[in-house]
Amino acid sequence: MERQGATEHVSRTGRVITVTLNPAVDLFVSVKHLEPGTLHRVPTPLQHAGGKGLNVAKMLACLSVPTVATGFLGGRRGDWLHEALVSQGVESQFVRIANESRMNVKVIDDAGTLTELNSPAPAFTDEEWHLFDDTLRTLCGPNSWLALCGNLPAGCQSHWYRDIISWAKQSGIKTLLDASGVALELGIQACPDVIKPNQHELEQLTGSTLHNHEEVMRAAAQLVEAGVGLVVVSLGEEGLAAVTSSAALHVRVPSVPVVSSVGAGDTVVAGLLYGIFHQFSLYDTIRFAAAAGTAKVQKPGNMHPSKEDIETCLASTDIVDWGSQS
Ligand SMILES: Nc1ncnc2c1ncn2[C@@H]1O[C@H](COP(=O)(O)OP(=O)(O)OP(=O)(O)O)[C@@H](O)[C@H]1O
Ligand SMILES: O=P(O)(O)OC[C@@]1(O)O[C@H](CO)[C@@H](O)[C@@H]1O
Structure with a gap:
């Protein structure tokens, strides 16, 4: 089969703008075994900058893709998140809000079981919202890629992604949407260039349980028919599926020890944008993205892998070609 680019007509010069409306300080706590109702004395927790778009931005900056991160930050935690991003080479252009950014607690036990305690978004005012909307439109130039990551917080209209x-389409800006539920459903109506649901999010979207890879491919193909350019479905240890109007591919990944899966999907998103930025073929883009996810799960907290870590995993990925699903 002829190899196509991940998406058409992308200039190498564009930068990536990641949107995270509800960033978080992620606190990772290790326990031997989580026993509700008892005292746990734990090793010093790890604290990482989190929130889906922030994770994407950190990975991209490490891969030397010019990246700007925007959204809302507030209070001391907001200051800390800004500093963490800047120190990792991300241009941080967040709108400051009066309320404090949230903290999410992730508990991982010795068996690798993850328990997540994610807080709601701090409230923002109409004025803060308008300032954000203006800032975002100013940051986006022609040929840039807009990565819309995470769910929409309360106070934000559910059709904002759409x-x-x-608007981005009319302005020559490419879009990647990584959300779930209604935000994803409505966002798809505007035909983003790329979406990256996991299997559960795809099932929610289609309203049906997907029992095997064939059903995943078919469900993804329906979204392509509805106007999405590239649908990438992350499948955990089973790698990922990627469907366009002319290709249906499954990337298989090696079996590895999982240290922390937090941010694995975000690392896949960053891997996709890396391939697109360098105008890789679709094959190479999705292989790199899957390898990035697999390299990530071997890192603690939501620490991203290095390019070398990704390249090590890349050597053990392969692609199964399902042929066109249309
Ligand atoms: N157990 C595993 N072994 C190897 N690779 C894995 C494993 N789990 C995840 N991955 C890699 O990470 C990628 C993303 O994982 P997953 O499908 O769990 O994402 P996700 O559900 O969107 O993640 P999250 O929302 O937690 O960030 C997979 O496509 C795969 O490449
Ligand atoms: O509460 P949300 O917005 O659904 O998810 C937030 C979050 O769990 O997602 C990232 C991993 O993808 C973490 O860094 C962060 O804490």
Whole structure:
């Protein structure tokens, strides 16, 4: 089969703008075994900058892709998140809000079981929202890629992703949407260039349980028919599936010890944008993205892998070609 680019007509010069409306200080706590109702004395927790778009931005900066991160930050935690991003080479252009950014607690036990305690978004005012909306539109130039990551917080209209994707299309800006539920459903109506649901999110979207890879491919193909350019479904240890109007591919990944899966999907998103930025073929883009996810799960907290870690995993990935699903 002829190899196509991951997406068409992308200039190498564009930068990536990641949107995270609800960033978080992620606190990782290790326990031998989590026993509700008892005292746990734990090793010093790890504290990492988190929130889906922040994780994407950190990985991209490590891969030397010019990246700007925007969204809302507030209070002391907001200051800390800004500093963490800057120190990792991300241009941080967040709108400051009066309320404190959240903290999410992740508990991982010795068996690798993850328990997540994620807080709601701090409230923001209409004025803060308008400032953000203006900032975002100013940051996006022609040929840039807009990565819309995570769910929409309370106070934000559920069709905002749809509206901003429509605006981006008219402005020559490419879009990647990584969300779930209604935000994803409505966002898809504006036909983003790329979406990256996991299997559960795809099942929610289609309203049906997907029992095997064939059903995943078919469900992804329906979204392509509805107007999405590239649908990448992350499948955990089973790698990922990627469907366009002319290709249906499954990337298989090696079996590895999982230290922390937090941010694995975000690392896949960063891997996709890396391939697109360098105008890799679709094959190479999705292989790199899958390898990035697999390299990530071997890192603690939501620490991203290095390019070398990804390249090590890349050597053990392979692709199964399902042929066109259309
Ligand atoms: N157990 C595993 N072994 C090897 N690779 C894995 C494993 N789990 C995840 N991965 C890699 O990470 C990628 C993303 O994982 P997953 O499908 O769990 O993402 P996700 O559900 O979107 O993650 P999250 O929302 O937690 O960030 C997979 O496509 C795969 O490449
Ligand atoms: O509460 P949300 O917005 O759904 O998810 C937030 C979050 O769990 O997602 C990232 C991993 O993808 C973490 O860094 C962060 O804490």
